[in-house]
Amino acid sequence: MSETQSIIAVRKGKSGVERTMNLLFLLCGLTAVVCVVFMTLYMVVAGGPIIAKVGFFDFVFGRTWNPENSQFGIFPMIVSSIAATGGAVLIALPCGVLVAVFLAKLAPDRIAAALRALIDLLAGIPSVVYGLLGAILLVPLIFNLQTALRLPTSGNLLAAMLILVIMILPTIISVSETAIRAVPKEYEDAALALGSTRLQSIFKVSIPAAKSGIVAGIVLGTGRAIGEAMAVIMVAGNAAIMPTLLGPVRLLTTSIPIEWAYSSGTHRDALYGIGLALFVMIMAINTIFRKTLKKGGAFDDG
């Protein structure tokens, strides 16, 4: 080892392969950006005019959706979408986090592995199958409740919510589990050494420390729930009226496939308008979550 190696490059500049690859990566990145920009533009161009024509206020806050009569108020659908999604997330969050805790901390390895496989399977089932099961099993069950309360029997908000819960649970569980597992063991040791019980160490230290990961799970779950149409169509009853828990509801998403085939003219434009509203809503939710996530990051107190 008497000779030392020179670190001056033999060839000046980047090699041809490297340059081509860089270009390729740049192109791929640009494609994604172009797609998003183009989609946004297209949604605005397609959905904008009808909103302008009906009037923003009448479109967004109008209570009546009656295309034959040229009444295009989507307020009931907005409220129903928020109610179904919000309800689903509120139910799925505690369940999901508890299952995640069980998987990450309490379950024996073999049981955890089996459960995890099942949950992954759940995530892969097509949504129309959920809709089918909901329509066959869940909705008739709720019919009983409706009859008992002397309400008309129909598909309803509760059924839509519960179907969404089942659909977003796998996401919330697996993202939360990953987050809880990523919490350093030192935190839990410290908690135990201070005289916490195992459960106290989990609920007072590990879960708060995994907060940002769990919030990411909520974001993903919310996105999935608010965008879901197929399963919801089959259990929700689909009447465009203000939602009640046991009454039929129609969400923003479901209006589009339900009416698409027979719509034309302004009616079809109005469906574009709904698409735009959905688009904006999802963007808004994403932004809000992102902002709150940044503000109340993982290392914030309590």
Add this chain to the structure above:
Amino acid sequence: MKGNTEIQKLRTEDLHLYYGDVHALKGINMDVHSRCITALIGPSGCGKSTFLKTLNRMNDTIPSVKITGKVILDGEDVYGKNVDVTVLRKKVGMVFQSPNPFPMSIYDNIAYGPRVHGQKRRHELDEIVERSLTSAAIWDEVKDRLKKPALGLSGGQQQRLCIARCLATQPEILLMDEPTSALDPISTSKIEELIYDLKKEYSIVIVTHNMQQAARVSDYTAFFLLGELIEYDTTNAIFSSPKVQQTENYITGRFG
């Protein structure tokens, strides 16, 4: 610097510990004196941390561990029947090798222990927080930022915070596993002073790889080797006239 009181706080009797097939502690008989500092020294892997963790049963979390013998704390067997481990760990606090504050505010870190043990009143918690931080000699540095995240503190500050967090549960014994090994010399000397001060109220067992540290702060020193307690005496005796050749080799640096 022999301790002023010779009351026995804790005693182990023929303590054996196995990690599966690994025999990590081989019949340890040792007394820990009240309001004294006891240093545990010995080469890496000799069982110091293991021994320390038997005293507050932190080994319980490792499934393969098997323990025989006794640990007697104020006359009660730590491994006896009907022991409430949470009370034991409240009474025997532990400070870890690398600072491990929770990802919460400074205040919530200190208040964690008292809250877990049922203290809910804001006023009392405020008092405990101030008292603990003051005892750990860090109050002045953090009193204006109690609501700020503890992870924003320096390593040395974090370690003193962890000591404060430990004091907040009002322990009687403090176990410290190489509490200064991750710190710079200045932070180290601060913590050494702190430990020396804490001796007035607490019985302290400290693991260290630093011979000067053991000589500086401790009243008693125990030398471990391969899971055995080779020699245990006052620090003066161990460092000036060790009775066992292996001890002498180790502290003079001719070993491990």
